[in-house]
Amino acid sequence: MSDTTNRRPNFSNVPQNGINRNVNVLSIKPTTAKKLVIKNLKSEPKLPEDYIEQTWKKLKSAVLAIQQAKPNEYQLEELYQAVENLCNHKMAPILYQKLHNLTEQHVAQNIEQFLAESMDRYLFLKKMNNTWLAHCNQMIMVRSIFLYLDRTYILQNHVSSIWDMGLELFGKYILLNALVQTRVVEGLLMLIEKERQGDQVDRSLLKSLLRMLTDLQIYRKAFEHKFLQATERLYAAEGQRLMQELEVPDYLTHVDKRIAEENERVLHYLDPGTKYQLIHTVEKQLLREHVSQILQKGLDQLLTEFRLNDLNLLYDLLSRVKNGLAQLCSSFNAYIKKRGRTIVIDPEKDKTMVQELLDFKDAMDNVVSTCFHKNERFSNSLKEAFEHFINQRTNKPAELIAKFVDSKLRAGNKEATEEELERLLDKIMVLFRFIHGKDVFEAFYKKDLAKRLLVGKSASVDAEKSMLSKLKQECGGGFTSKLEGMFKDMELSKDINQAFKQHTTVNSRDLPQIEMTVSILTMGYWPTYQPMEVTLPDQMVRLQDVFKEFYLSKHSGRKLQWQPTLGHCVLKASFRTGLKELVVSLFQTLVLLLFNDSNELTFEYIKEVTNIEDGELRRTLQSLACGKARVLVKIPKGRDIQDDDHFRFNSDFTNKLFRIKINQIQMKETTEEQKATEERVFQDRQYQIDAAIVRIMKMRKTLSHNLLISELYIQLKFPVKPPDLKKRIESLIDRDYMERDKDNPNQYNYVA
Amino acid sequence: MADENDNERMDDNQKSDKMFTLKKWNAVAMWSWDVECDTCAICRVQVMDACLRCQAESKKDSYGKQDCVVVWGECNHSFHYCCMSLWVKQNNRCPLCQQEWSIQRMGK
Numbered sequence: 001m002s003d004t005t006n007r008r009p010n011f012s013n014v015p016q017n018g019i020n021r022n023v024n025v026l027s028i029k030p031t032t033a034k035k036l037v038i039k040n041l042k043s044e045p046k047l048p049e050d051y052i053e054q055t056w057k058k059l060k061s062a063v064l065a066i067q068q069a070k071p072n073e074y075q076l077e078e079l080y081q082a083v084e085n086l087c088n089h090k091m092a093p094i095l096y097q098k099l100h101n102l103t104e105q106h107v108a109q110n111i112e113q114f115l116a117e118s119m120d121r122y123l124f125l126k127k128m129n130n131t132w133l134a135h136c137n138q139m140i141m142v143r144s145i146f147l148y149l150d151r152t153y154i155l156q157n158h159v160s161s162i163w164d165m166g167l168e169l170f171g172k173y174i175l176l177n178a179l180v181q182t183r184v185v186e187g188l189l190m191l192i193e194k195e196r197q198g199d200q201v202d203r204s205l206l207k208s209l210l211r212m213l214t215d216l217q218i219y220r221k222a223f224e225h226k227f228l229q230a231t232e233r234l235y236a237a238e239g240q241r242l243m244q245e246l247e248v249p250d251y252l253t254h255v256d257k258r259i260a261e262e263n264e265r266v267l268h269y270l271d272p273g274t275k276y277q278l279i280h281t282v283e284k285q286l287l288r289e290h291v292s293q294i295l296q297k298g299l300d301q302l303l304t305e306f307r308l309n310d311l312n313l314l315y316d317l318l319s320r321v322k323n324g325l326a327q328l329c330s331s332f333n334a335y336i337k338k339r340g341r342t343i344v345i346d347p348e349k350d351k352t353m354v355q356e357l358l359d360f361k362d363a364m365d366n367v368v369s370t371c372f373h374k375n376e377r378f379s380n381s382l383k384e385a386f387e388h389f390i391n392q393r394t395n396k397p398a399e400l401i402a403k404f405v406d407s408k409l410r411a412g413n414k415e416a417t418e419e420e421l422e423r424l425l426d427k428i429m430v431l432f433r434f435i436h437g438k439d440v441f442e443a444f445y446k447k448d449l450a451k452r453l454l455v456g457k458s459a460s461v462d463a464e465k466s467m468l469s470k471l472k473q474e475c476g477g478g479f480t481s482k483l484e485g486m487f488k489d490m491e492l493s494k495d496i497n498q499a500f501k502q503h504t505t506v507n508s509r510d511l512p513q514i515e516m517t518v519s520i521l522t523m524g525y526w527p528t529y530q531p532m533e534v535t536l537p538d539q540m541v542r543l544q545d546v547f548k549e550f551y552l553s554k555h556s557g558r559k560l561q562w563q564p565t566l567g568h569c570v571l572k573a574s575f576r577t578g579l580k581e582l583v584v585s586l587f588q589t590l591v592l593l594l595f596n597d598s599n600e601l602t603f604e605y606i607k608e609v610t611n612i613e614d615g616e617l618r619r620t621l622q623s624l625a626c627g628k629a630r631v632l633v634k635i636p637k638g639r640d641i642q643d644d645d646h647f648r649f650n651s652d653f654t655n656k657l658f659r660i661k662i663n664q665i666q667m668k669e670t671t672e673e674q675k676a677t678e679e680r681v682f683q684d685r686q687y688q689i690d691a692a693i694v695r696i697m698k699m700r701k702t703l704s705h706n707l708l709i710s711e712l713y714i715q716l717k718f719p720v721k722p723p724d725l726k727k728r729i730e731s732l733i734d735r736d737y738m739e740r741d742k743d744n745p746n747q748y749n750y751v752a
Numbered sequence: 753m754a755d756e757n758d759n760e761r762m763d764d765n766q767k768s769d770k771m772f773t774l775k776k777w778n779a780v781a782m783w784s785w786d787v788e789c790d791t792c793a794i795c796r797v798q799v800m801d802a803c804l805r806c807q808a809e810s811k812k813d814s815y816g817k818q819d820c821v822v823v824w825g826e827c828n829h830s831f832h833y834c835c836m837s838l839w840v841k842q843n844n845r846c847p848l849c850q851q852e853w854s855i856q857r858m859g860k
Contacts, residue, residue, distance in 0.1 A: 454780055515776045523784035524800040544779065551783075557822055557859035559786040562779065570776035581775070589774060596770045649771060 084148040092153035139166035171216040207269035235285035248298020249310040295331040311371035340389030354404035387434040398440035406448035437718040485525035512539035535611040583661040587620040600648040697750040785822045787830040794835035803832035822859035
């Protein structure tokens with residue numbers, strides 16, 4: 001205190017201040033100290049002579065009392081003290097030895113009861129368990145009495161603790177006795193097998209005895225190995241048997257149940273260390289051994305019947321087995337190829353092929369995403385399989401996909417909303433992606449698109465454009481540029497028609513009262529059509545000429561070629577029942593107009609006057625006289641048009657509708673048309689092959705036949721057969737683009 | 753509007769005894785360049801298609817073809833305009849007949 005009060009005035013005088021403080025501190029300390037001396041006892045204190053015997057007697061009687069489960073006559077406290085005293089007098093080794101002997105005697109005695117012949121296994125186990133539990137309890141109590149011994153002597157001398165000593169002795173006498181050990185283990189195995197057969201067993205008994213084995217450190221040696229062997233035997237037999245007896249789905253359910261049971265077994269009484277091997281054994285015997293059989297026997301059925309839950313289970317189970325998924329995947333792949341092939345290959349099923357493919361794809365996608373956890377390997381395999389089988393049949397799938405799209409994009413297809421249609425188109429694009437010969441698709445798509453646009457049957461411009469952009473995205477602008485050109489033509493035609501309308505109203509040179517619109521197509525964008533000359537009525541010829549003159553005045557250097565096959569008209573028709581409007585093709589128009597002058601006409605006459613090509617005219621007449629709306633009457637009746645048939649105007653024609661469409665035949669594809677389209681694709685392919693051969697030869701100069709073929713396969717994007725390539729090579733040799741090497745007939749040289 | 757027109761015309765038709773009258777006609781015609789030879793002798797591509805250069809450029813723009821028109825010389829030979837305009841920079845003669853090149857007309 002004085003220190004702090006002094007500090008402030010003497011703040012500048014630090015050294016002096018320090019000295020002052022030291023003085024203060026010293027003055028507090030005592031100046032003198034007393035000495036304490038410890039001396040040895042004059043005589044060492046000794047234990048009474050018989051102390052050890054007396055004390056041991058006490059302890060021995062206590063231990064025996066515990067072993068015989070009798071009340072103890074001494075206080076535990078007293079006994080503990082005794083042990084401590086003995087230990088402190090270096091009696092620990094003797095004490096330990098005595099305790100050891102005592103325990104050994106007891107355990108050795110116990111063994112007798114387990115050697116008896118013909119004891120019920122269950123009782124035996126019960127008894128064993130009781131003995132074990134008693135032994136444990138005893139040892140715990142003994143240990144608490146001899147705790148001091150445990151803590152001092154045993155820790156310092158590296159001998160087994162009392163508890164361990166108990167275990168060792170128990171193990172030595174009871175369980176290392178071969179007979180007893182076998183009996184225990186076999187009893188346990190019997191119980192487990194019973195449980196596996198579906199019986200209720202005493203799980204706590206199992207657990208306790210297995211704990212015993214673990215504690216005695218013979219679990220692994222004596223039990224686990226045998227247990228696993230027994231497991232293996234059981235499930236090997238069960239797997240063999242059930243594979244024969246059960247259907248695959250039931251088998252899978254059973255396996256799943258078994259695995260769950262075994263897991264539970266581990267949870268309830270087995271040593272956790274056994275889990276891996278146990279489950280592994282079960283999987284091996286019930287699954288791995290049978291993977292190929294399961295897949296062979298059951299996968300097709302599961303997939304065909306679309307049993308998602310079972311498939312999911314199958315996937316989960318096989319993912320447990322090495323290579324299981326790989327095998328599942330390859331079987332899945334094989335199934336798709338097999339099933340897909342049946343969809344694709346049969347010409348009878350052409351009508352439904354695309355829809356079936358879409359459904360099949362949907363189903364398989366669903367399987368992969370819900371049952372196979374969207375495993376990438378499976379989805380890739382799915383794609384590969386589709387690509388494989390779809391190209392098993394060359395060209396036809398491509399054609400049918402194109403036609404399918406056509407049917408969806410056509411007017412009158414009211415089954416789908418715009419979004420549904422969009423989704424459908426997306427799905428179709430997926431199929432389209434698998435197709436190798438995309439040129440076939442293009443050709444048929446183009447032909448159908450042309451019809452939709454020209455006959456005005458396209459359902460929606462948006463859907464058309466959307467499909468176009470999908471194709472463009474998929475195959476690039478080169479693929480779609482002509483298709484886009486077609487749309488462009490339709491738009492330009494609209495403008496021209498408007499201009500033409502204005503033109504005619506200004507210069508109305510008493511033109512016929514016919515509303516004329518013309519679709520002007522750019523040659524090259526559109527499919528090529530057979531040029532066809534027909535005789536038009538005068539007023540139509542006039543109108544046509546006026547338009548031509550008008551068009552060519554706007555566009556110099558062009559020529560126009562009329563395409564009568566694609567024209568269509570609206571006719572007013574007066575029947576006895578009233579007025580109707582008929583939507584008809586140009587050919588139908590030409591035929592019908594003839595009936596203005598005469599009520600009945602012969603086939604020959606119609607043919608002569610209209611100049612329509614024979615087959616075309618027959619089809620036209622059939623559509624008018626034998627179709628749904630019969631505007632003409634054929635004499636005699638019949639489906640096929642004969643040369644000497646007559647036709648009469650059907651004045652009694654009735655129909656609910658005012659406007660009747662009879663021009664469906666224009667949308668219909670004739671076999672010739674289909675053939676021609678196909679033919680054109682093949683023609684184009686030949687040019688492409690030629691070009692590719694020349695390109696390769698020009699680069700390589702000389703090349704062997706095989707190398708040339710393999711390079712061609714890399715370059716060509718459509719399926720070709722080697723003989724076709726050979727033919728093209730021959731043709732190029734004939735035309736002197738290349739030559740066979742004089743010395744080596746298998747080698748070609750480029751001819752510049 | 754349309755219905756009114758229809759009615760008027762219907763009346764006309766009833767007066768006439770014709771069974772069928774053509775009301776609307778949607779004709780279809782294909783146009784192509786009015787040329788004697790349908791390949792361009794300079795780039796060996798059909799004149800209806802864009803010339804090689806334009807095709808290469810129009811990969812980005814699919815309507816590029818519009819500009820690739822045809823040109824006729826006084827000799828009546830025809831080529832892509834793009835091809836010919838490059839040609840005349842080197843040689844002002846028709847590649848086919850060696851006549852002095854002068855444009856007769858252009859495609860439109």
